[in-house]
Amino acid sequence: MSETQLHPLIAKYARKGAQRQPHCAGCGNGIIAQCMLRAIEELDLDFGKMVFVSGIGCSSWIPSPFFNTDVLHTIHGRPLAFATGVKLSNPDLRVVVFTGDGDGAAIGGNHLIHAARKNIEILAILINNRIYGMTGGQVAPTTPHGMKTRTTPYGNLEYPFDLCKLVEAAGASYVVRWTTFHVKQLVSSMKRGLLKEGFSFIEVMSQCPVQYGRFIGIRDPAKMLLMLRDSSLPISKAKSMSEEELEGRIVVGEFVDRERVGLTKAYKKLLNEVQA
Amino acid sequence: MKTLLSEKIIESGTNFMMGNEACALGAIVAGCRFFAFYPITPANEIALHMSTLLPKVGGIYIQMEDEISSIASVVGSSWAGSKAMTATSGPGFSLMQETIGYAVMTETPCVIVDVQRCGPSTGTPPLPMQGDVYQARHGSHGEYPIIALAPSSVGDMFLLTIEAFNLAEKYRTPVILLSDALVGHMVESVEIPDLSSIKIFERKTPEKHVEDEFSFFLNENVAPMPKFGSNYKAHVTASTHDERGFRNVENPNFVDNLVRKLYLKIQRHNKDIVKVETKNLDEAEVVLLSYGSVARSAKHVINQARQEGLNIGYVRLVTLWPFPDDEILNLARKVDKIMVLENNMGQVVNEVKRVVGCEAEVKFLPPRLLGTIHEPAYIMENLRRFVNE
Incomplete structure (x- = not known):
């Protein structure tokens, strides 16, 4: 592919030799990567002063090695803990974590609630496709109750997390949920999250046509996107609805947007006081 | 400072x-x-x-x-x-x-x-x-x-x-x-x-920014390490990667290159890394080899042994890994017996035996009670027996 044929966002932000995304056709990760780059472009942020940290799983391949800036591709479940060290040591860097529902809510669930509690100035994008995609379609802590997966052949006995409620309760400054259908809203929330003081959490409900699609019997990405659209419900409407009415719906929108002092800001104040 | x-x-x-x-x-x-x-x-x-x-x-x-x-x-x-x-x-x-x-x-x-x-x-x-x-x-x-x-x-x-x-x-x-x-x-x-x-070492960072020329990994003489935010666009991954940080998880050549270079980076500099402390080795026929807290007892014992007319040498491993192979093999060629003291059921002693081979007799002595360090009298008692064996 010659330089002139590249999408302008790719030409500007992609690492040479890594301009293609590694994801399966129809995956939501490409949409989310583009939304992120659009948000950065629209805010005119210095890409070189951004650090992208990811864990293990499909979502972690969004910045690695694709984004042409500092990228720390870490181990399974711990990207938020690595990112905490990066941000504390150099608060001038804008740190963004890409994680998935397995990486961020199962093995890394503890780090998620503690990053939110610490309210450290990191933007975490958690891509929730409700299944383990890379490893072959195993049940996740976000898989709907009753659903059959590779490892719940008789149906899932457990119930999924409401991650936005969890992170809000843990103390994050900014919590929002969209789907890969809501690209405009997603770009706008990413911009808000990138500038927000404190921990920002964006959950993106995404389609996995290969694994999730296999088990619900719909493997067409476009149909899955429409499903995401049709099952979405704005948070303002959801507030007056009962649990039964909300069954199977995806509540989208801002869960919280509040002013709380971020950890590195608080630490800077402490340093000034101790050294005074 | x-x-x-x-x-x-x-x-x-x-x-x-x-x-x-x-x-x-x-x-x-x-x-x-x-x-x-x-x-x-x-x-x-x-x-x-x-x-x-x-x-x-x-x-x-x-x-x-x-x-x-x-x-x-x-x-x-x-x-x-x-x-x-x-x-x-x-x-x-x-x-x-x-x-x-x-x-x-x-x-x-x-x-x-x-x-x-x-x-x-x-x-x-x-x-x-x-x-x-x-x-x-x-x-x-x-x-x-x-x-x-x-x-x-x-x-x-x-x-x-x-x-x-x-x-x-x-x-x-x-x-x-x-x-x-x-x-x-x-x-x-x-x-x-x-x-x-006190000598303080600062890490080597890239000297100047050369667009498209970056090699921040897998150098036997240690590659420079870019600092995040300094515009080197570092790609850091624990997947098998090449010198530039690009992953390759299909070709065993990349695995071989990576593992060998990580090893060589340390092995080539063993002399600079490995430190062993010795005492009374001249004319010693038996050596007490220890490390960490247990070395305190060993040090006490060699002075006591000298008073009893026993020529006991003292070797304390400051570096445990990479294992001081050369230092211990040289030692084994000079002495007859090595007694290894450890507060466990025998870990470093296995390494000592591996290195020493038939060059010297190796005996392991745990403390009388695990979780304590060896009492000097207990070492002396075992040492006298070992010398006369």
């Missing part, structure tokens, strides 16, 4: 302090400016001092939600440009192993202090044991080299912490300070040298 003196954080000369405090001071002197921790006995005093000292020198202390996130944040901090450390004991050290492998793989300088306690599992937290020697070497999965140092005194906790940082920064690798509850909790006098006489 000026701030350290003016803030009275440290004073040269004779000090009286606990091993864990000396470790914290050594870290500050070495330039450590990030310390992450999760509470655990018997390492807590290191955090007590780091949380007080670090803000005074503009550094970061953070208590994380577990040992996994402690070492993870240390690695993140190192890439952001800080000298970084964490401290723990057995259970926490086990939790850190996966990320120690990550630090080896991504060539991230950092220091991990393991104040060993009695295991297995929860065991006996306040008592010392040298049970983690192999965990320090092979605790993470896969094939990798590591550096581990064993302090024997409060003075060592100060100086070897500095040495651990110097080696970590020089060779871009995690370095483990394998202390134990005895050395960590002991209070004794320590000579803090003139700070200007």
